[in-house]
Amino acid sequence: MTRITWKIEGDRDISGEVEDGLNLMEAAIAHDVPYIYGECGGCLSCATCHVFVEPEWLEMTGPVDDVEDAMLEMTDVERRKTSRLSCQVEVSPELDGLVLHVPIPE
């Protein structure tokens, strides 16, 4: 199990132990994290699981491939350097303590 924290501006943080092997979108859904919908089930078709990774953790989440890069152009809140689609990041023990910021739409 790996500890993940979602920070939601102006709201409480959500932290939880997540089973390794799930992806961060599935983990967010399981913890009822708001604004993360994952509508395409993690198939890289919807861009509704966008998160900003705490900069010090960014490298640990691995590289962004071409498809994810294209889909990040379609997010509700504009992408930043720390943007990831959370369905593309698999939870593993190395990510224990990971902090994510949830983009809040206008």
Next chain:
Amino acid sequence: MTIRHPGDDGFSNLSDHDSFIHGPPHHTFARLRREDPLAWTDGGQFKGFWSMTRYADIMEYNRNTRLLSSAQGIRIEDQSHEEYLARRTFQETDPPEHTHTRMLVGKAFSKPVIAGFEGIIRRLCEEILDQALAQKEFDAASMISRQLPMRMLGQILGIPPEDLDWLVTKGDELIANTDPEYTEHVLDKDDTEAFRLMPFRSPAGAELYRYAKRLVEDKAARGDTDGVLHLMLQPNAQGDRISDDEFRNFFCLLVAAGNDTTRYTLSAAIHALASQPELLGQLQQGQDTIWDTAADEFIRWASPTMHFRRTATADFELHGRKVREGDKVLYWFVSGNRDDSWFDRPFEIDLCRSPNRHMAFGQGGPHICLGMWLARLEIRVLLQELAMRVKSIRQSGDHEYVRSNFVGGIKRLPVRVVLK
């Protein structure tokens, strides 16, 4: 809210379009979810098929495109490979090919781009409602529901207003090709062999092809860079662009699927407001947050795309049933959206339902509706404008459904309104 309609004894034949002429056979779907969640249906004119009816099963399998593929067709109809190649859109492909096309066109339909259309949509809604409501008694399906997606399509694609009615009529011929009101070539009744290489096995597809080609050429000649069409034709970051064939097939898809689904959802919503006046009161008196949730609840309620078909690429077993390679499997989203093992009180409309993880857009898989943000926005704005104007809506005659087990909903809805 009753779930049973005349003729739906719990054993309706899902391959028969006549089983849907009073609305989806929800009593049958409820029985299947309970007793036979992967049910076999003999196909009639086509090969038989499996029906997946539980929410959890559809969610689990929808993402597994290696096992259940879109690349042999997404309707019950059997196609030869030649027919498939001639008629396919990106709906009839699997990842990674599907993802590649989506990368090219997705930006144009992304939430922030679509949000920029709110002002235009509101203006169109004002025009449409001014015209319809002035009559006090009218067919809401044709005067409201049909109008908004059609006029919005015109705005998005840069189509002259005088062409819109023709275009949507052709779209209806394609997608409602099992309802004699919409086509002279009824798929399951007439000989459509001559049209087997055309989209939806309909000659209307060829006409739409020609129209799309001319539209793009005219726009290019004028140097017109407005709208989604232009965005769609731009190369992506890798320098790839959509091919002519892809574009023409995609255009047919926009005209057909993009129109009907929002139309039927709007009709279902207006029908609900007429049948349950308290819902109109909730929209009018509720908090602003009701508008964050109401549209999705009406979309769940309507589920206008009742199923998509997949084809098994290998043998597998589920619920004691043995599915063979090559078998057709249908995801009945309309059934999943009424599954009480997932939704609390699924046969009630709860305009504040949240979260509302419905599957009307094909959620849970790569083919999730490209136009979902546009649909949500159109439905929200239309209902906002309607709720501002009317004191009450009542049905003034019987409503009628499209004859289709595929994409369907209310096609005629006589109503009488009292204005504020």
